Amino acid sequence: xxxxxxxxxxxxxxxxxxxxxxxxxxxxxxxxxxxxxxxxxxxxxxxxxxxxxxxxxxxxxxxxxxxxxxxxxxxxxxxxxxxxxxxxxxxxxxxxxxxxxxxxxxxxxxxxxxxxxxxxxxxxxxxxxxxxxxxxxxxxxxxxxxxxxxxxxxxxxxxxxxxxxxxxxxxxxx
Numbered sequence: 628x629x630x631x632x633x634x635x636x637x638x639x640x641x642x643x644x645x646x647x648x649x650x651x652x653x654x655x656x657x658x659x660x661x662x663x664x665x666x667x668x669x670x671x672x673x674x675x676x677x678x679x680x681x682x683x684x685x686x687x688x689x690x691x692x693x694x695x696x697x698x699x700x701x702x703x704x705x706x707x708x709x710x711x712x713x714x715x716x717x718x719x720x721x722x723x724x725x726x727x728x729x730x731x732x733x734x735x736x737x738x739x740x741x742x743x744x745x746x747x748x749x750x751x752x753x754x755x756x757x758x759x760x761x762x763x764x765x766x767x768x769x770x771x772x773x774x775x776x777x778x779x780x781x782x783x784x785x786x787x788x789x790x791x792x793x794x795x796x797x798x799x800x801x
Contacts (some may be wrong), residue, residue: 640728648723648740655744656751659775663752666762681766688772689758712750719743734790741783748776 670676670687677684723739726732752759761772 637728644728644736648736648743651740652744652747655741655775655779656748659744659748659779660751662762662775663748663760667760670762675764677766684764684766685762686764686772688761689756690761690772691758709750709753712746712753716743716746716750719746731795734794735787738783738787738790741779741786743783745776745779745781745783748774748779 666685666687670685673687675684675686719739719742723736723743726735749759759774759776761774761777763774763778764770764772
C-alpha cells in the first residue's frame with residue numbers, strides 16, 4: 628500500500644517539476660522575445676536610448692554570430708550554431724529529467740531553466756531571422772551588446788557553477 632502512495636507522490640512531484648519548467652521558461656522566453664520585438668520596432672535605424680545615464684542604454688544590433696560576434700559573417704556559422712544550440716538544449720532537457728526529485732536539487736533546476744529559456748530565445752532568432760537581436764549595452768565598460776536571453780544564459784551558467792562547486796558537492800551526473 629505504501630509503495631503505491633510513494634510512487635504516486637513521486638509522479639506528482641515529477642509532474643510539478645515539469646510544469647514549473649514549462650511555466651518559468653515560457654515567461655522568461657516571452658520577456659526576451661517581447662523585448663527583441665519591441666527593440667526591432669522602436670530602435671532599428673534609430674539613435675540609442677539611454678536608460679540609466681552613464682550605465683545602460685538600448686542600442687539595436689543584429690548579431691549573425693555567437694557571443695562577441697564569434698563566427699559572425701561565416702555562412703555556415705548560422706547552421707553550426709543552430710545545431711550546436713539544439714544539441715545543448717536537448718542535453719539540458721535530458722539532464723533536468725534525470726536529476727533526483729529531492730528538494731536540494733531545485734538549486735540545480737533553476738539555473739537549468741534559465742539556460743534553457745535563454746537558449747530557446749536565441750535559437751528562435753537564429754532560425755527565423757538568421758541573426759540574434761541584441762539591444763542592451765553597458766556604458767560604464769566597453770562590453771558587447773546583448774539581450775535578455777544572454778542574461779538568462781550567463782546568470783544560469785554562473786549560478787549552476789556556484790551550486791555545483793560550493794553548495795551541492797555530490798551533484799549527480801547520470
